[in-house]
Amino acid sequence: xxxxxxxxxxxxxxxxxxxxxxxxxxxxxxxxxxxxxxxxxxxxxxxxxxxxxxxxxxxxxxxxxxxxxxxxxxxxxxxxxxxxxxxxxxxxxxxxxxxxxxxxxxxxxxxxxxxxxxxxxxxxxxxxxxxxxxxxxxxxxxxxxxxxxxxxxxxxxxxxxxxxxxxx
Ligand code: FEO
Numbered sequence: 001x002x003x004x005x006x007x008x009x010x011x012x013x014x015x016x017x018x019x020x021x022x023x024x025x026x027x028x029x030x031x032x033x034x035x036x037x038x039x040x041x042x043x044x045x046x047x048x049x050x051x052x053x054x055x056x057x058x059x060x061x062x063x064x065x066x067x068x069x070x071x072x073x074x075x076x077x078x079x080x081x082x083x084x085x086x087x088x089x090x091x092x093x094x095x096x097x098x099x100x101x102x103x104x105x106x107x108x109x110x111x112x113x114x115x116x117x118x119x120x121x122x123x124x125x126x127x128x129x130x131x132x133x134x135x136x137x138x139x140x141x142x143x144x145x146x147x148x149x150x151x152x153x154x155x156x157x158x159x160x161x162x163x164x165x166x167x168x
Contacts, residue, residue, distance in 0.1 A: 001064040001065055001066070001115070002064050002066050002113055002115070002116055003111055003113065004067070005107070005111070006066075006107060006108065006111060006116055007061065007066040007067065008111055009060055009103075009104055009107055010057050010060065010066070010104070010116070011057075011061070011067075011068065011069045011070070011071070013057050013100060013101075013104060014054045014057045014058060014068070014070055015070065015071045015072070015073055016096075016097060016100055017043045017050050017051070017053040017054035017057065017097070018050070018051065018070070019071060019073050019074055020047075020050040020053075020072065020097060021047045021048075021050035021051045021054065022045070022047075022056055022073060022076045023076040023077070023089075023093055024043040024046045024047035024050060024090070025044065025047045025076070026039045026076040026077060026078040027043045027080075027086050027089070027090060028041070028042075028043035028047065029078060030078060030079060030080055030085070030086055031043065031086065034083065036083065036149065036152075036153055037153070038153045038156035038157045038160065039083070039152070039153065040154075041156075041160070042137075043090070043116070044092075053126075056122075056123075058146075060116075060119050061123060064115070064116075075104050077089065078126075082146060083141055083146065083149055084138070084141050084142060084146075085139055085153075087134065087138045088138060090134050090137075091131070091134045091135060091138055094130050094131050094134050095128065095131065097127060097130075098127040098131060101120060101123045101124060101127055102116045102124070104116075104120055104123075105120045105124060107120075107162070108120060122168050137152075140152050140155060
């Protein structure tokens with residue numbers, strides 16, 4: 001039902017999403033090592049979301065009768081020069097994923113594969129949300145500066161406790 005080229009591209013995205021999931025586990029571990037428990041929790045939650053993203057691709061491939069193939073996942077970086085560098089790396093990763101999703105959507109349109117385009121629309125919307133959330137976190141980290149990073153922790157803890165608040 002979908003082309004070989006599209007199948008290959010969707011399978012590659014499974015690897016990209018799992019890479020994000022692993023990268024955020026490593027980042028959460030780094031924040032935990034600094035004593036930043038709320039930052040750490042936020043990225044563990046985000047890691048779980050990334051695995052869910054990977055599984056959405058897996059399930060879609062199965063739904064359309066295309067083979068699932070999971071390639072090698074590159075190693076994640078587990079140490080950063082600063083909190084800001086760690087959050088910047090997360091933003092860069094989300095920007096890369098946004099470009100990847102846009103490329104997938106472009107391919108779907110090129111192939112007149114409107115079923116896959118419809119499936120991908122959720123990811124287009126999700127990336128807007130994810131870029132906004134991580135950009136907001138990076139702004140907070142920059143505003144606080146390295147000496148007042150505990151203010152970011154306090155803010156995140158308040159957000160965790162607030163009704164209707166959602167994790168990154
Ligand atoms: Fe699955 Fe954060 O992109």
